[in-house]
Amino acid sequence: MKTPFVIAAALLSASVVEATAVETATVEPPAIEATAPRLAGRYTGLLEMICQAKIAGTAVASSGDLEQALVTFTFTGSNFTIVGANHWGPLATKTKFITQERIDAASTLTISGTRNPYTVTMMGTTVLAHLDRIGTDGIARRATFLMLSSNGELPGKNCSQTITLTHD
Amino acid sequence: MTSKLATAAAVLLLTAGTAAAAPRFAGTYTMTDTEICQALGTKAVPTNKGMIGQGMGVMVASGANLTFTGTVQSAPMFDAGGNPFERSSFSETQTYRVTGTANPYTITLTKPNGRSATFRVRFDEVNAAGVAGYATLTGSFSNGTAAANCVTQMVFVSH
Numbered sequence: 001m002k003t004p005f006v007i008a009a010a011l012l013s014a015s016v017v018e019a020t021a022v023e024t025a026t027v028e029p030p031a032i033e034a035t036a037p038r039l040a041g042r043y044t045g046l047l048e049m050i051c052q053a054k055i056a057g058t059a060v061a062s063s064g065d066l067e068q069a070l071v072t073f074t075f076t077g078s079n080f081t082i083v084g085a086n087h088w089g090p091l092a093t094k095t096k097f098i099t100q101e102r103i104d105a106a107s108t109l110t111i112s113g114t115r116n117p118y119t120v121t122m123m124g125t126t127v128l129a130h131l132d133r134i135g136t137d138g139i140a141r142r143a144t145f146l147m148l149s150s151n152g153e154l155p156g157k158n159c160s161q162t163i164t165l166t167h168d
Numbered sequence: 169m170t171s172k173l174a175t176a177a178a179v180l181l182l183t184a185g186t187a188a189a190a191p192r193f194a195g196t197y198t199m200t201d202t203e204i205c206q207a208l209g210t211k212a213v214p215t216n217k218g219m220i221g222q223g224m225g226v227m228v229a230s231g232a233n234l235t236f237t238g239t240v241q242s243a244p245m246f247d248a249g250g251n252p253f254e255r256s257s258f259s260e261t262q263t264y265r266v267t268g269t270a271n272p273y274t275i276t277l278t279k280p281n282g283r284s285a286t287f288r289v290r291f292d293e294v295n296a297a298g299v300a301g302y303a304t305l306t307g308s309f310s311n312g313t314a315a316a317n318c319v320t321q322m323v324f325v326s327h
Contacts, residue, residue, distance in 0.1 A: 130224055160241050
């Protein structure tokens with residue numbers, strides 16, 4: 001879809017074409033922080049991902065991905081672990097329903113930038129991140145990630161994912 | 169005693185009035201959203217390929233105005249490979265009005281051109297001034313293909 005999609009316009013039942021007429025507004029920037037906040041301790045993570053389904057000729061192949069998960073993230077320094085399970089299945093299918101699968105993982109995470117949106121690098125992917133509700137200890141109690149990835153089914157970034165973290 | 173009773177009654181009335189008032193937005197919120205639009209068609213190949221969009225940004229509330237800015241990534245739900253997800257920025261100011269007496273409230277958002285849409289909203293972490301610290305919005309809308317062929321879910325968290 002080459003036409004940019006604008007959230008606010010979509011909210012108002014506007015057509016996608018109309019959404020290209022984005023208005024310029026004066027916006028108060030978020031407070032500038034001298035150093036990037038950090039993630040530490042245990043968070044509840046809500047994941048939501050969808051990958052395009054491939055159209056082959058005149059038929060829609062059994063493909064794509066539809067996935068949601070509720071997991072636990074634990075951050076220690078630049079390391080983190082994910083513990084939990086997802087629910088996933090092809091976006092278009094005639095044979096495979098949604099199933100549950102463990103998605104336990106461990107990796108590293110770095111945060112760069114001086115204000116929202118920060119840049120987060122994790123699991124080989126660069127992610128846009130909003131870090132909020134930052135305590136005097138510099139720890140963000142809320143974080144939201146917006147990321148693009150590929151599942152290899154279609155060229156380019158054919159998957160979109162959000163992760164919302166809430167400190168336990 | 170009468171005076172005390174009257175005072176108590178007044179307090180009760182005021183309390184009731186406060187409880188009935190709808191919460192509001194004020195200040196800065198982080199917003200996230202997901203939209204999914206139907207792929208419309210009667211055969212295996214959708215005549216309309218649908219759309220999936222996810223976004224993240226900031227909403228600044230000032231009076232009745234809500235200014236949304238941020239990044240969104242969207243793509244057709246079905247594709248042959250030439251239209252991957254694309255990122256774009258958005259910025260728009262709208263007005264809002266909340267009606268109802270309890271969760272879930274009804275919120276109407278209006279664009280500068282006068283077009284409006286209505287959604288359901290749940291307010292949480294409401295302080296004594298009636299300002300919500302957390303809100304979840306859901307509803308359906310049209311992306312121009314058909315009536316109400318998309319669903320949306322948005323979360324707002326105050327800074």
